Amino acid sequence: MSDIETRLTKLRDEINYHLYRYHTLDDPVISDAEYDHLLNELRTLEEEHPEYITPDSPTQRIGAEPLSIFEKVNHPIPMTSLGNAFDDADMRSWLARIGRILPDGVTVADLEFVVEPKIDGLAIALTYENGLLVRGATRGNGTVGENVTPNIRTIKNIPLRIPAKSNGLEPPQRIEVRGEVYMPIAEFNAFNKAQLEKGDRVYANPRNFAAGSLRQLDSKITAQRPLAFFSYAIGYVEGADIQTQQQALDYLNELGFPVNPDILHTGDMESVLDFIHTWMERRNQLPYDADGAVVKIDSFDLQEQLGVVGNAPRWAIAYKFPAQEATTKLLAVKGNVGRTGQITPYAELEPVNIGGVTVSQATLHNYDDVAKKDIREGDTVVVKRAGDVIPQVVKPILDLRPADSVPVQPPERCPVCDEPTSRQGDDVALFCINAACPAQLVRQIEYFVSRAAMDIEGFGIKIGEQLAVEGLLHDIADIYFLERDQLLGLEGFAEKKADNLLTGIEQSKQQPFDRFITGLGIRYVGSTVSELITAAFPSIDQLSQASQADLESIEGVGPRIAESIVAWFSRPANQALIEKFRQAGVTLASAKPAGGDDTPQSLTGLTFVITGTLPTWSRNDAKEFIEQHGGKVTGSVSKKTDYLVLGENPGSKANKAESLNIPTLDEESLRKLGRTAKSA
Ligand code: IVH
DSSP, X not given: OOHHHHHHHHHHHHHHHHHIIIIISSOOSSOHHHHHHHHHHHXXXXXXXXXXXXXXXXXGGGOOSOOSSOOEEEOSSOOXXXXXXXXXXXXXXXXXXXXXXXXXXXXXGGOOEEEEEEXXXXXXXXXXXXXXXXXXXXXXXXXXXXXXXXXXXXXXXXXXXXXXXXXXXXXXXXXXXXXXXXXXXXXXXXXXXXXXXXXXXXXXXXXXXXXXXXXXXXXXXXXXXXXXXXXXXXXXXXXXXXXXXXXXXXXXXXXXXOBOSOOEEESOHHHHHHHHHHHHHHGGGSSSOEEEXXXXXXXXXXXXXXXXXXXXXXXXXXXXXXXXXXXXXXEEEEXXXXXXXXXXXXXXXXXXXXXXXXXXXXXXXXXXXXXXXXXOTTOEEEEEOOTXXXXXXXXXXXXXXXXXXXXXXXXXXXXXXXXXXXXOXXXXXXXXXXXXXXXXXXXXXXXXXXXXXXXXXXXXXXXXXXXXXXXSOSSGGGGGGOOHHHHHTSTTOOHHHHHHHHHHHHXXXXXXXXXXXXXXXXXXXXXXXXXXXXXXXXXXXXXXXXOHHHHHTSTTOOHHHHHHHHHHHHSHHHHHHHHHHHHHTOOOXXXXXXXXXXXXXXXXXXXXXXXXXXXXXXXXXXXXXXXXXXXXXXXXXXXXXXXXXXXXXXXXXXXXXXXXXXXXXXXXXXXXXXXXXXXX
């Protein structure tokens, strides 16, 4: 092994260990900064020596090229489902059934059980060969699943190589680890909240979010979704002798797989039931959505003898928790106006206790949904809580409907400003399109000044509301025309508070252009999209004139986003808004990449050739970048070429480079290479 390979191996082992400490044990031993430092060193070295990149490198967790379909995979050992029990009596009859078919000499009293939370996610199977993760597959129909390996690799607590801890354990030659991929509730709620703010779709529950994230053809999207994993079974193993479920869990834990800590091993059915009842009551305290508990007979020997009926084993059963549902009276349907003007219906309910929480409001998604489910004021309705999420109205109970009830009509006027509402295209959403609607204005201001956007210190929701109510703000640009005397006339504004606010506002004029675009609150345009579009159109004039096709040519920008941007800039009121920002002196263009003495001359001595269409840069941009960082760009590939910068639809240069074994870079890796100062 060369020195570089040795260093790379050491770095990978170290980083994988810290990932394990952080994501599996929840007990990091180094700071985030130290971790980033290690990862940066690894990235840099791998960029310089792409020939040494290995599949278990932590840099390989960021997602790969999109797939067009998922390949089918056969499960060598079928992934069965489970029979259900709904109460203690069901559990006792399960035990009695087993008792009748136990082999001679074994009685029910000899049985040992392992009880595990039943996590509401997706079952997957992970295959490791000589310690290396080679495949991750979904359960599918139990016999045939889908190969989702690139997506699996992005899940941080799934080891890419085992053992994931340095305990001297040898990995088995082959092992298939089974378990559940799930979305932690906190992450689910945060994601949905951000989606709502953007006016984007929300997921109904953590399970749907996990499924939607795991079954992405583009693993780069999965990489941005905070999925997690718990292992609960071994499909098969070669090179280890495991005889019981408890041993299997211990072994998985030793190999560095995440194993649920809330597991009971007991020989007593009453303890099993106690344990389940406890978790049933405390299910809201778990960081994940559990829909029951799985009870398994511990001994593999007995498991085999008890066998499978249909597609469910006799030796295990799922005790389902009761749904978190209740019925109550729907008092009124009201509309809530969001930042984009979208009006979302919600139900005011007679307060009802669901799983220990008093619920008096529930979401109704949209007016089409209300019509489809025929939910009416005065109805007795079923209300459900999924995880920690906003309660939902599931359905009306028609038998209890008052005779005089009438269907809910979508409001023709905005509940806040009383201006006419409208639908946009065939979208189910209903909008208040009055840009001056106070409900929208307050939320727009809140968003504009928020951390994600202009990040104005000291400018909270309360202040936004106060300024709007006092009539000092009629649109978001008015922030930049506030005067000190106006502020001093307001309740609670002493000199210091007014001055601090004005300083914060003044400083925000220098915020990067993409933050400004984020702050405009254009539908579907959050910080990620803003970064993409301002990289391609680095000034407000360029961006506001970009056509639908121009915008769609940016990787990561689809028709829906492009249409929304074009529509936003085409509205005269919005053009006037931009003019106000311009007058105020807000930064409306990206800073040119620093070309002066500050730029690291990281590409000195390297020769590049550029071919194909890059996602955000023109070829000239790429050339400028390389030259500013000290590199050289030539027109044709030769033995002297160090890197080929490769875009979409490349020409013959790509073939030539391949035949000469010249490494290629995409735009992103070029930027990274430029950022990393040369160590030589
Ligand atoms: S054991 C024969 N253990 O429940 C054993 N399953 O209906 C089959 N699940 O598809 C699975 N947590 O997605 C097992 N601790 C756990 C589980 C669990 C969740 C899910 C799994 C499976 C479904 C069975």
